[in-house]
Amino acid sequence: MTDNDNNKIPTQPVTIQDIAQIADVSIATVSRYLHGHLNRMSAETADRIARIIKENNYVPNKVAQNLKQKTSSTIGIMVANIDDSFSIELYKGAEECLFKLGYELVLINSKGDAKRENQLINDMRNRQLAGLLVQPVQNKLADFKVLSDLGLPTMLLDRHLDEHHWPVIESNNEAISRDLGQMIIDKGYEEVIIVTETVAATTSHQQRAKGICEIVEAAGLITHIIEVDENHFDGEAVHTQIGQLTNHRQIKTALIALNEPLLIQLVGLKIRKNVKYPQQMGIVGYADTPMINILDPDLTLVRQQPIEIGRRAAQMLVAEIRNEEVAEDSVIINAEIIAGNSL
Amino acid sequence: MTDNDNNKIPTQPVTIQDIAQIADVSIATVSRYLHGHLNRMSAETADRIARIIKENNYVPNKVAQNLKQKTSSTIGIMVANIDDSFSIELYKGAEECLFKLGYELVLINSKGDAKRENQLINDMRNRQLAGLLVQPVQNKLADFKVLSDLGLPTMLLDRHLDEHHWPVIESNNEAISRDLGQMIIDKGYEEVIIVTETVAATTSHQQRAKGICEIVEAAGLITHIIEVDENHFDGEAVHTQIGQLTNHRQIKTALIALNEPLLIQLVGLKIRKNVKYPQQMGIVGYADTPMINILDPDLTLVRQQPIEIGRRAAQMLVAEIRNEEVAEDSVIINAEIIAGNSL
């Protein structure tokens, strides 16, 4: 190769200045070229600039652009539990959409801890984000002062607050749970045991429990709720508790896990204790990893569309960031019941 | 409250200018304050600035800082498979370390696709990253021109390339696999079936297979390798294949999954086919989620330390970014064998 510039080791960044100089035009012209204002210059100029940009491998400095335009290309997504594949799927949906549009996605994990959630949001203050996607741990707007003070375009994922303030993209939790309740009734169950997290502050779980209980209790079934600490699941204790609730009477019982980590625990319990379903007991849960079906293809599941939730939220967020007219406010993405043989 | 400035709706960002003006000093002084050069100003000035910063809720604009300092506070982490919890753990380790130090972590998923990997790296060019953590899909430095051309501080995670170019933080794959091989020999197995991905371009898997085979074949055991497409796992086919390799002869066989997704598949198969271990067949795999043990607490596993790998890589990356003396080059993080009852 005749021109040996290409072989320079970590060649230090080329700027719009350099390009302008080499092309013998002003930076304004180069800038215009970069922004596609080709009608504001001669064809030759455009060609020359194009060539020189390519030759010099120039790419504009996004930090400078951001400073000038008072925006940033970074969007934050705060999930409640990075170990729950639901959260990862939210991320995947959002990322897929945002990366294409030139944004980077910064993933933050609140670990289901409200204090940490607020702390992290506060840390975001000087991070110059363009917007925020939040799967909130808290459910009271009043507690979210840090977030509202941020004044950033924000979308809520999967859960909502007591007051409307930001658009929410979530599943039809209550409705699908009523469907599930009806299904349980139709299959002749007489008793329902719901396994949920101790601190069921999340609206998604509240709505699920509500939907199921309303329908099922109206039909005269007995309902129990077992609250467990997801991070310190005690299989034996839960097994005992379930036994106490059911064994003594000969009643047809359905066991419901309100999220995937809990369902995995229950399935593990079932495998270990060698429980036969649906003969001994029906099992169903809210879960989204394909993995769970690998382990047990027979499982009846409530499947949401976390990827779609993430995607929609991302679209809406970008629309708001760009100040385009926001056609829709909150959005419901329907979940569905995947019928297996476990219920 | 008497001062009603605090009640303004999305108050637009306060700048160092504003602070200087209110405090009746120059921005230089404010800047000095911000950087802790308190000895370069009077105590009263410092106090006043401190108060005004607090009152006005000022926080410096990181984009401007980055532009000025020609750095950014964003670090990219490209993982091979976001659906493999190993990758998520890498992220967690890195994030935990980096967030504290004031960096944001952008998560990118190459999906095990070399072409996509190069594409994504190329997209990173104008993103002004401070550094990059990469769990590479490719294993040839020559194919990684995009990455080396980036000229960014980079650390490789979990896998290395044919030539040394960047520091690597990885497990002691070959050694731990030899240990595993020895364990299999000691337990009296006569045959080994290794289940691995079709395109085992990743050095981690190569080393695992190598370590096992070397030891085991030296001891006269028979070894088979079943290559599967992780994304299109055909349980029946694999089951048949295993059957063909074993059923006809009465031989004590150990089944080894070289990563977690594959192990989950095998465990699912085992559960469905109701295989008893270790009587009928031994099972062991490389896996890191606690989840797998929830489903089957008896599993013998090779457990790596992905969080530690991520953490170390992050530390080293930051050291390089800051041009501190890098004490160490590549690093090995030891894996260990968790003895269960499945082997």
Place this chain on the structure above:
DNA sequence: TTGTAGGCGTTATCAT
């Protein structure tokens, strides 16, 4: 069609 110049918010050098 093209160029000039001011400014985005900070940092840091050089004065005073």
Place this chain on the structure above:
DNA sequence: ATGATAACGCCTACAA
């Protein structure tokens, strides 16, 4: 102890 001021790389009226 403090203040001007020139960058950093880019965008964009406003001129020409």
